[in-house]
Amino acid sequence: MWLNPIDYFAGLIERETGIVYVESNIFQLKMRLEEFCRIEKISNVDELAKMFQDQSIQLDQRQRLIDMATNNETLFFRDPKYFTSIETFIKSEILKTDPREIKIWSAASSTGQEALSVAMTLDLLSKKTPLPPYSILATDICDKALKKCKSGLYTEFETKRGLSDENREFYFKKEGDLWKANSDLLSRIKYTYNNLIRSSVYDTFHIILCRNVLIYQKVDMRKTVVDTLFLQLEENGALLLGAGETLVGIRDEIKTDMIDGISFYKKNKPSFRKIA
Ligand SMILES: C[S@@+](CC[C@H](N)C(=O)[O-])C[C@H]1O[C@@H](n2cnc3c(N)ncnc32)[C@H](O)[C@@H]1O
Incomplete structure (x- = not known):
């Protein structure tokens, strides 16, 4: 028809x-x-x-x-509490297990501001607390967005959305009318194409950020994506969704830690309380 x-x-x-x-x-x-x-x-x-x-x-x-x-709306340090809570989670959960490496995945990275914000968060943290090597995987389905990620170049307007003057001065340098993220920051991030509905990422991560993408999908599709993402969490790892997103009705049997008001969906299911 x-x-x-x-x-x-x-x-x-x-x-x-x-x-x-x-x-x-x-x-x-x-x-x-x-x-x-x-x-x-x-x-x-x-x-x-x-x-x-x-x-x-x-x-x-x-x-x-x-x-x-695709809708590529993003900004630096979007919903800033996520980044302070990531810092807390790393200190209180991840470092406890003495990992050889910390791995974070920005699973719908758009033009890269989320991954760069995580990289700045970890760099700042490393100045206060010894950290093992860390890496960030940034993936998206949008080729154009990924090209921008890889360039590390942002307009004045884009840097004004979420980036403090202090962080811009320290982590970026002016190239003509644009600002380029410094090579140390960019070297922490690997950018690659990935479609979340038939994912080809086969690694495991301590933190997976999948923010502001499931809202565009039907519930059944969200379930499929979330199930796949859970398989890719380290044992003590956590999945983070966007501020207006929830796993309620998608995956209810889940252990959730609240850190600074942000839900950290843990891989391990809650242990049932013993009834005397
Ligand atoms: C609104 S942006 C969110 C960017 C960032 N996570 C944030 O919260 O600021 C949504 C991104 O999801 C990507 N996306 C949509 N469907 C996808 C899929 N099936 N697989 C991977 N990325 C997808 C889009 O290309 C877009 O860059």
């Missing part, structure tokens, strides 16, 4: 990314598809749908369409 092209793309994007376009935001998808056609010099969305269906679309065009469907 022939779907209208907007519904066709909404279905394709959901299958490929988990991102759901519903009645309330389908107009946004329509606008984005029209803009995409204009940039790619394709006459209209019908024509674009035909190119997908007869497989004459190029691989890089397909990736640009996925990029177009």
Whole structure:
């Protein structure tokens, strides 16, 4: 059965990314598809749908369409309490087990501000407390966002969103009109493509940040993603979701530690209290 092209793309994007376009935001998808056609010099969305269906679309065009469907909103130290609570969690939980390395995953890193904020947090912590080597994996499905991550370059406006003057002076240097993260900070972070709904990351982590991405998915998809992420936590590791996100209704049997008001979803299930 022939779907209208907007519904066709909404279905394709959901299958490929988990991102759901519903009645309330389908107009946004329509606008984005029209803009995409204009940039790619394709006459209209019908024509674009035909190119997908007869497989004459190029691989890089397909990736640009996925990029177009994503919302990359992010900022430095988004919801600042996360970063103080990460510091507390590392000191009180992770260091207790004397790890050879601390591994953190920013699992929907967008343009890199989250991973860089974690890197600055750990660098600042290392000046107060001896730390083992640490590394941050930053992954995203959006190729364009990943390219920006890798460049380490941010506009004045972007640095003004969440970065203190002190941190900007210390960790960034001016390159023309832009600010570049210093090489020490960038060397802590590995950036790579990963699609959370069919993840190809096979490592384990002490902290996984998966913030402000599950909100775009249906509940069943969130369950699948969260189950996979839990498999990738170290025994004493924790998953962090975004400020407005919760595991309630997704994975209820879970041990949650609250640190500075932030939920740390622990890998280990709660032990049941003995009834006398
Ligand atoms: C709103 S941003 C959040 C960025 C950052 N975590 C934060 O909270 O500031 C959401 C990011 O999730 C990414 N994303 C969406 N679906 C994804 C998927 N299936 N796999 C990996 N990343 C995905 C988007 O490309 C986008 O960069």
